[in-house]
Amino acid sequence: MSKANSQLLVIDDDAIVRDSIVAYLQDSGFEVLEAENGEHGLEVFQQHTPDLILCDLRMPRLDGLGVLRRVREESPDTPFIVVSGAGVMADVVEALRLGASDYIIKPIVDLEVLEHAVNRALDNAELVRQNQIYRESLEDAIASLRESLDVLREDQKAGRQVQLKMLPPQPFLMGNYFIDYKIWPSLYLSGDFVDYFAINEHSFGFYLADVSGHGASSAFVTVLLKHMSLSLLQEFQAGDMDRLARPSVVLSAINKNLLASELGKHVTVFGGVVDTRTNQLTYSVGGHFPQPILSMGGQSRYLEDRGLPVGLFPDVDYTDITIDLSGPFTLTIFSDGILEVLPQETLKEKEQYLLSVINEQADSADAVMSGLNVNSLREAPDDIALLVLGGNAG
Incomplete structure (x- = not known):
């Protein structure tokens, strides 16, 4: 004020x-x-x-x-x-x-x-006033998620609509940055999930998660992930600045909660936070594969680190890696279902093919899937999720 x-x-x-x-x-x-x-x-x-x-x-x-x-x-x-x-x-x-x-x-x-x-x-x-407004909106969101979960258990078709409503609106824009995504479920419900959200005026978080298995049970875990991310965001807004500013802390919290749920499900996750003031990405990896592809300066490369899956092992230490995003770039993240639909025979050939396609066209989710010749995909043996983060912070 x-x-x-x-x-x-x-x-x-x-x-x-x-x-x-x-x-x-x-x-x-x-x-x-x-x-x-x-x-x-x-x-x-x-x-x-x-x-x-x-x-x-x-x-x-x-x-x-x-x-x-x-x-x-x-x-x-x-x-x-x-x-x-x-x-x-x-x-x-x-x-x-x-x-x-x-x-x-x-x-x-x-x-x-x-x-x-x-x-x-x-x-x-x-x-205090801002926190009250946020608490009220969070309570409404949690109430909506609980209602959505009940619908999901009763009817898969209604559950699919609920899951679509949980996905964030696109494209996401903040400053010189954007996020675009696509999800193809192998069944009516997807175990793949993406989310992104503004953390404060100068930073935003995002993640792509791939829940083990398929169908309703895996989709149920995506609801839990959405709920957990909202709760962590509330803690951050209340003053716990360490929770969302460090993706490794977020992965550790989700790991602990998934183990405590005893659902027998684990998740591979790539999560990051972008600071638009410093043009830096801090990310943490929880068993995600294939590794995200960073395209910058006319070259594409896979990011480092894989980490361990989330919700599988107790007491896992996740690490944070910070990279510079100054200049035009795209960061393309797939779930591992993409590897199931590529025509190449070996994993190495598939990875090289992804690099070559993204190096030529990776400015949107549609452009990537069109370049991979899977944009009109109707059926897949596994869920496929794609998230493209891009920007021009020169």
Whole structure:
């Protein structure tokens, strides 16, 4: 919340102190309301619902604690900073217990300290508000997933529609980056899954997962993967910055949860996070094969590292690898079902064929599948998923 959009209420019975605080905060860019006592302060609060209240504790008739109690009854989340003399710390403790955001000790020698406290309280209130919005949207998403899971168990056709709805909209665009994908199920339901999501204003995460087996049981695990990724994103938004910023931590968490589910299913995963400020990709591999193909500067190569499948072995340590994405590039990721439909006989020949095709045309999922002559594929012995990440961060 910017200063220009923030309205403050200053309540103090000492006119000299109140005037100095109001003048300083106005000079700092805030819109400031004022009241000379607690009762007047409550009237102004109810009329204008300011973004923050700055209130003296010791006032006649209705003191600061009384004002705080009344404000908390009507608006539990409004930031409330108390101003107290040095000799009444017991009241400060009580104010903090009642939900005050911060306190300032009189006399206020340096008004910059006051401004800092105001900015900090406003920032914290905005974070609480954003987290509340996210929690509500996450609860709706989880409720939708639970309803979807019930439908999936009852009817495969309806389940297919549900699974399609869980897939992210495409194409995904952030800055100079895009993501495109395609999925072909071998049965009506797919054990392959892709997802991507904005993490914050300058980074996004993505993954391609291939669940062992086929059909409804494998599709069920894709629902769990979607649920787990939403939960991890919630933790990240709540302040656990390590969870999604490091793909290896995400794979470890999914590995632990899949083992605990005792479904007898494991997943091969390639997951990454792109930072659009540094133009870097940090990725982690959980048994994914074939390795993703990076095309940059007129050359294509397979990325390093394979790792162990997710949900198969306990206490697996996954690693993070960071690469530079500056300049035009595409990163093409397949599930292993693609190898089943290529005409070459040996694995080495299939891998070389993938490299040669992608080196020529890999700017979209359709272009890749057209180059491989499988764009019109109707039946396949295994699920096939394809995700293309590209960009031009010159």
